[in-house]
Amino acid sequence: MSTTFFVAGDWLADHIDDPHIQILDARMAQPTQHDRDIKAEYLAGHIPGARLFDIEALSDGTSPLPHMMPRPESFAVAMRELGIASQKHLVIYDDGNLFSAPRAWWMLKCVGVENVSILAGGMADWLREDLALESGEPQPLEGDFEVKFTPGAIRRLPEVLVASHEGSVQLVDARPAARFNAEADEPRPGLRRGHIPGARNVPWTELVENGQLKTTDDLTFIFSSHGVRLNQPIIVSCGSGVTAAVLALALATIGIDDVALYDGSWSEWGARDDLPIEPRP
Secondary structure, eight states: OOTTTEEOOOHHHHTTTTTEEEEEEEOOOTTTTTOOOHHHHHHHHHHHHHOOOOOOHHOOOOOSTOOOOOOOHHHHHHHTTTTTTTTEEEEEOOOOSSSSSHHHHHHEEEEEEOEEEEEETHHHHHHHHOOOBBBBBBOOOOOOOOOOGGGGEEEEEEHHHHHHHHSSEEEEOOOHHHHHTTOOOOOTTTTOSSBOOOOOOGGGGGGGEEEEEOOHHHHHHHHHHHTTOTTTTTTEOOOOSSTTTHHHHHHHHOOOOOEEEEEEEEHHHOOOTSSOOOOOO
């Protein structure tokens, strides 16, 4: 296991009442899980003291694209309303598959939160260890959340188009190989099959084991085996900007900092008939 950005369940249980730690529940429905009610799941049971970090609700509601990073000021207001303090140690968990916690980690890092960790194994391991839960919704006091936005962390379509055309920045796609290779449909309707020309494919699930990242040696080998040059800048993408953050987390873990995320990802690129794709239909 790589532990750079992770804390263990027994550690969190021992520090559950530490006033310098705040816990965020970032569970999220996957595109095919249409019947999941994340808010209801949170109210029914969550790690004691956890605030609901609802990625869907915290996204930019003015954008037609899913999960887009909101304006920093709007995000800061939402965090204050949740009672979150940016100077505290924030610990994030998801279902235990490392699907959505990295997206929450990435969002917080984008706005300058320095001390952010992910609970290794997430809710699945917490339940497996029979650790305490609480129900209902806390009524926190307003948090002290300050934003130091890092604009270079996000890339928009024009920048990705230039990178694809010129090969100036590596594009790395986190989607499953079948979708990347145009062998399977996208889970969201209306999107073409394929990938951005010139992109490499590193399926996010290859980096994950038991709800946490693999060892740093394994991560380095996986990226290199897929043709990613770790000494050159990288833009990560996926279907809608969520699992791309798994790649960003893994790259940060092995010390690669020149990484940005294409927030529109395939939800934007694949919906446009005027943009090139590979393999060509």
